[in-house]
Amino acid sequence: MNYYSExxxxxxxxxxxxxxxxxxxxxxEIPVEISARHVHxxxxxxxxxxxxxxxxxxxRDLSQxxxxxxxxxxxxxxxxxxxxxxxxxxxxxxxxxxxxxLTDARILGLKPPIRLSGDLRNAADVMxxxxxxxxxxxxxxxxxKAHVHMTPEDARKYGVEHGRSVNIRIGTERSVTLNDVxxxxxxxxxxxxxxxxxxxxxxxxxxxxxxxxxxxxx
Amino acid sequence: MNYYSExxxxxxxxxxxxxxxxxxxxxxEIPVEISARHVHxxxxxxxxxxxxxxxxxxxRDLSQxxxxxxxxxxxxxxxxxxxxxxxxxxxxxxxxxxxxxLTDARILGLKPPIRLSGDLRNAADVMxxxxxxxxxxxxxxxxxKAHVHMTPEDARKYGVEHGRSVNIRIGTERSVTLNDVxxxxxxxxxxxxxxxxxxxxxxxxxxxxxxxxxxxxx
Numbered sequence: 001m002n003y004y005s006e007x008x009x010x011x012x013x014x015x016x017x018x019x020x021x022x023x024x025x026x027x028x029e030i031p032v033e034i035s036a037r038h039v040h041x042x043x044x045x046x047x048x049x050x051x052x053x054x055x056x057x058x059x060r061d062l063s064q065x066x067x068x069x070x071x072x073x074x075x076x077x078x079x080x081x082x083x084x085x086x087x088x089x090x091x092x093x094x095x096x097x098x099x100x101x102l103t104d105a106r107i108l109g110l111k112p113p114i115r116l117s118g119d120l121r122n123a124a125d126v127m128x129x130x131x132x133x134x135x136x137x138x139x140x141x142x143x144x145k146a147h148v149h150m151t152p153e154d155a156r157k158y159g160v161e162h163g164r165s166v167n168i169r170i171g172t173e174r175s176v177t178l179n180d181v182x183x184x185x186x187x188x189x190x191x192x193x194x195x196x197x198x199x200x201x202x203x204x205x206x207x208x209x210x211x212x213x214x215x216x217x218x
Numbered sequence: 219m220n221y222y223s224e225x226x227x228x229x230x231x232x233x234x235x236x237x238x239x240x241x242x243x244x245x246x247e248i249p250v251e252i253s254a255r256h257v258h259x260x261x262x263x264x265x266x267x268x269x270x271x272x273x274x275x276x277x278r279d280l281s282q283x284x285x286x287x288x289x290x291x292x293x294x295x296x297x298x299x300x301x302x303x304x305x306x307x308x309x310x311x312x313x314x315x316x317x318x319x320l321t322d323a324r325i326l327g328l329k330p331p332i333r334l335s336g337d338l339r340n341a342a343d344v345m346x347x348x349x350x351x352x353x354x355x356x357x358x359x360x361x362x363k364a365h366v367h368m369t370p371e372d373a374r375k376y377g378v379e380h381g382r383s384v385n386i387r388i389g390t391e392r393s394v395t396l397n398d399v400x401x402x403x404x405x406x407x408x409x410x411x412x413x414x415x416x417x418x419x420x421x422x423x424x425x426x427x428x429x430x431x432x433x434x435x436x
Binding site: 003010013104112169173177179202204 | 387
């Protein structure tokens, strides 16, 4: 039996924390990217908005391989308000999906759920207006849940796996930690944390070379 | 050398965890209040906007004693945009101060600093329009730094002091920790964490009975 001073106990606790994979304030750095409001369209909805046989025009590639920003823009409308000039992303998807910030959702009077892309459970409704038509996109509107894209190699390096939740600390002057960021692993992914403009503004991130620190939270 | 009871050791461990920035720690609960964009006016600016000798009309009291929301509204204008229907708070202050979110600042094309109320170093300029006049409020625009109001009794209870920075964890479904929240202590303060709408949206706080957990960070 040993007797320990308070300082000994503090050292022991800090050591256990450190060995447990807890990284304290520093963590492991990952680039942060801000996603503005945007729309993914199904083939049928694309044709309803832009015309039969219409092909979306690629403007520039996004950081995730195969994804691109289109030249086309649409307007979102509800009984409460409207937001014009909303970006369309390609390629087409199986289901139309509208990703807004909660600031946008307030303007439109919507209460969309916080969801990962592709998960449209309880998603909200919105009208989408294009140059050739109008659709009611039922069950399409979500607020994107913060997530981090990485390859299997990155996942091994960071000691995390697909579907795990981590904390991302953004160490700006207005430092914020996002406490439930989902890890998405795919061999084609580029390493990046994706947040929306509300999260970006809360952390005073205005784009360009900001990194977040990944901290395990489990 | 001291001998510690299990309870002493539990307290020490909790304190080490809290100071380490570990986000799983529960912390101490404090009500969260959201501050919308608003304006405080000097006597001279109030008269320029509303007329000589004008008295602001109290609409309702705010949580901090002596502060109140007025019936009057103003418009903010820059070369880049405008925001109408902005709240005026009373009573008058020595200096006119405009508190915006970064979302608002984007609309107006401004880059105001993150500041505690009353600290207008490098504050941005904006035009304010009232029913009887227009002023250019130079060096008036800030984004409010998140802060927590408490009495000296609360401060003792939480083990913090005026001017200290703490973390506030908001444990919503979209959990966020604000990592640099300033403690403001005054015997007249009501216990509350004040955040803006960007921080509220990032944490999916929409008002009503949300509490944050105070965690020591130093």
